[in-house]
Amino acid sequence: MTANSFLEYFLVLFGWVMNNAMWSILSNTGLFALPLVVRVLGVWLKVREEGADEGNKGLLALPRIEHALYVSYLVMLFCCIPLLPVDISTIKFDSSRAKQCGVSVPTPQNSGYKGLVNDFDGRTAEVPVWWYLLHMMSKGTTQAMIASIPCGTNLRQMRFDVQNTKLRDPVLLQEVQEFADQCYSRAYFRLKNSNSQLSDATINSVGWIGSSYFLNTSGYYDYYTAMTPRSQWPYNSSRDSGYPDTGAGGYPTCKTWWSDGTSGLRTRVLASFSDNTRKEMQRQFPGQQWEEIALRWLVSPRNADLSGTGTTYAVGSSDTTSGVVGNLTRLTSSIGLGLKQAEALPGFDAMKQALPMIQALLLMMIITVIPALMMFSAYDPKTIFTISFALFALQFITFWWELAGWLDDRLITILYDNMAEQGIANSSVPFAAFFSSTADGWIMNLVLGMMYLVFPMFWVGMLSWAGVRIGNMANNFSDASKMPTDAGSEAGKKAQGVAIDAASGGIKSGLSKG
Secondary structure: OEEOOHHHHHHHHHHHHHHHHHHHHHHHHOHHHHHHHHHHHHHHHHHHHOOHHHOOHHHHHHHHHHHHHHHHHHHHHHHOOOOEEEEOOOOEEOOHHHHHOOOOOOOHHHOOOHHHHHHHOOOEEEEOHHHHHHHHHHHHHHHHHHHOOOOOOOHHHHHHHHHOOOOOOHHHHHHHHHHHHHHHHHHHHHHHHHOOOOOHHHHHHOOOOOOHHHHHOOOOOOOOEOOOOEOOOOOOOOOOOOOOOOOOOEOOEHHHHHHOOOOOHHHHHHOOOOHHHHHHHHHHOOOOHHHHHHHHHHOOHHHHHHHOOOOOOOOOOOOOOOOOOOOHHHHHHHHHHHHHHHHHHHHHHHHHHHHHHHHHHHHHHHHHHHHHHHHHOOOOHHHHHHHHHHHHHHHHHHHHHHHHHHHHHHHHHHHHHHHHHHOOOOOOOOOHHHHHOOOOOHHHHHHHHHHHHHHHHHHHHHHHHHHHHHHHHHHHHHHHOOHHHHHHHHHHHHHHHHHHHHHHHHHHHHHHHO
16 A cells, blocks of 8 residues: 555554444444344335235345345445555555655655654554555556656745745844845945946846845945954954954955855855755756745845744845835835735645645545445445545545646746746846745636646546446446346246136137037
């Protein structure tokens, strides 16, 4: 047996443990036989309602009762009685898609679910034959379909990881705000007052505190220095003349403060990212591009506000989407709106995280109640097909989510590549606008919701309809098996009538001759 998500890895086993417990209760108390008694009683009452012309009621009832019992016993044997053993070591976490696309995914034992997995280590369950075969068929079909989808860049997942990275160190967060005040604000003010009009390239570059324009253009970050002592750099009399030597450190230039080796603010801010996020960003955006993409969000005023106590620097325009350098007042007034958008964005990104968890919980619920459903349906074959189609539809939803993720990547690439080409993005680095944005627009949100929610809803609805139809066909086949008995009864009556007619005809012929 295989699982596609961490929760499914142990919830499926837990579901079968509960399934075994429920069947054990039903079998030990004898409740499992109650539907059989009801079915036999129903057949007997139906036979009693037949008229006298139906023939021997005992001979008519016997095959019908046998048929009802045989079908019920077969259903119990294949769908209720646990036979095939399963434990946590026999369930395989499927990582074939990750290997196909070159993505490193930890095993459940090496993830945050390690404690839960350990709780199930040593616990075993047994699975009825039918459901075991159904699970293997469903997972095999799903994985085969997923393998046919081209690998995507998983941009939305990476943005989710980036935007959920916070500057948890309050000292580092304070230093980011001081850099924005002592370096970025001064350089930005000088740029605005020394130029009557800025080119698109300059506009795209100066939208955040780590601007390459300010770093590489003479007269900006190489000219301005820190206004308070920084302990990472010792006091230098030739460089720091005019500043008091307090013993707390020197006054490096803004360029040194930002990009100097291991002591630079840039390197220390990047250390806030987890190793997995860093490796994935480096894989998708080689070179130095990933650093600007990640840093633009991490040092943005919005993230500084979310990371800290609500106080944020109001400088620059690192999160504007219009591509026009806004002034200080405009940025300050937009912070409230930006934070509202930041509250809305995780709802869509977190939806992708939550849906596989909901899927695993629903699988556990259905698996747990299978014995009760079978008993309450009196072991009706129609119930088998209904539950089977429900389980298959639920497991196959994984394919629709993979397809939706690939389509989402393509739409994001088309949208933000066009923005970069047309010069309306807030960075010349690809997808920097996407990673630093907290709102995709109504069209993207509607398309995203349709792909991740409406696709599966239509799929489950269509397959549920098919399951009900096939279940009805199975019931009709079961009812049709009674026809031979009825047909035999009818044939017997016809034969009896023919014999009586023949005998009466012979008597009449003899009398006429006499």
